[in-house]
Amino acid sequence: GQQVMQIPQYQHVQEGEDFTTYCNSSTTLSNIQWYKQRPGGHPVFLIQLVKSGEVKKQKRLTFQFGEAKKNSSLHITATQTTDVGTYFCAGLRNFNKFYFGSGTKLNVKP
């Protein structure tokens, strides 16, 4: 079964609108990583969060790790067509097992 839940499954936005995807785990995670996969491509590492309540920013992208280390979010401000792709979270459990969420597919209309 799915160890890490991710919502929404799909998101269609107009260019310039904001976008958020959420990741939830039933158990505490050691850390969480975020990846982006373009259509037909492979996952590309974006960032890792380790500390409870951690917030990191990369230009228009803001990543958050929940206080209980069970949830995380990725927020994109003012989306651009280059943001199109599927965004995955991957939570680390039991030291060496990464569990990927099912991904949120983002489509940006120009």
Added chain:
Amino acid sequence: ETGVTQSPTHLIKTRGQQVTLRCSSQSGHNTVSWYQQALGQGPQFIFQYYREEENGRGNFPPRFSGLQFPNYSSELNVNALELDDSALYLCASSLLPGQLNLHGYTFGSGTRLTVV
């Protein structure tokens, strides 16, 4: 510095057959993980090798096995193929495993396996 390379890129096998997929990790990386990604789904963790030893395994049956070689390249072997094994198989390498991995995994482009 080369990235992660996987071979072959595409493969068609018959149910019941065996398959070996290969992965060359990024230069300097001693940890390799394998993932199965079905269409429209997230990658599912199969197992991880660190310095030639398996040090983590997901919920996959024993007919999924692997190896890591002294040069840190890796193989994924699947015996008794089933139709549901059809998927994209991704290899990912990193400098260190698990919690020690601060820079994420570098993924290869994958092998698309079709079982008929």
